[in-house]
Amino acid sequence: MINLNSLPVTKIKRRLKRVGRGYGSGKGGHTCGRGSKGHKARGKVKLTFDGGKIKKSWLKRLPLWRGKGKLKARKEALVINLDQLNKHYQNEEKVDLASLKKKNLIDSEKTKVKILGTGKLEKKLIVDLPCSAKAAGKIIKAGGRISK
Secondary structure (H helix, E strand, C coil): CCCHHHCCCCCCCCCCCCCCCCHHHCCCCCCCCCCCCCHHHHCCCCCCCCCCCCCHHHHHHCCCCCCCCCCCCCCCCEEEEHHHHHHHCCCCEEECHHHHHHCCCCCCCCCCEEEECCCCCCCCEEECCCECHHHHHHHHHCCCEECC
16 A cells, blocks of 8 residues: 555756747746846846946955955865775875876866865874874874885
8 A cells, every 4th residue: 555655755857937939938927036127137237236336345355365366266175084085095095186087086187185184093004195283293103105
């Protein structure tokens, strides 16, 4: 007998309504849910848009970074802990970006990585990546070495 609690869970994927394709589309006709007139009814509005002119209040909210790359997004380094290295590596194995990629610990070799000292390390590893002071101490104590 089939009960409601024994039915398999299925995910229903619904299509988004195509806005502005006539009355029959479900969200169409005259203004298509955008209201009447105005900047937002006509196109996309920049995230930084704050009225007609650049206002001092908006400029003052920006951080004062100096130099050429101040508008580029900054990427934080990906953190890998010693307990992860202990789980995925063997004795005397080299830890670098290529080996981390091979073991699926990072997505690409262009990723910034830093090794932190959380967990125990019981294997001698040759680490070719930036480490925190605590991680470096634990690696050396376990008999490994740091080449970077």
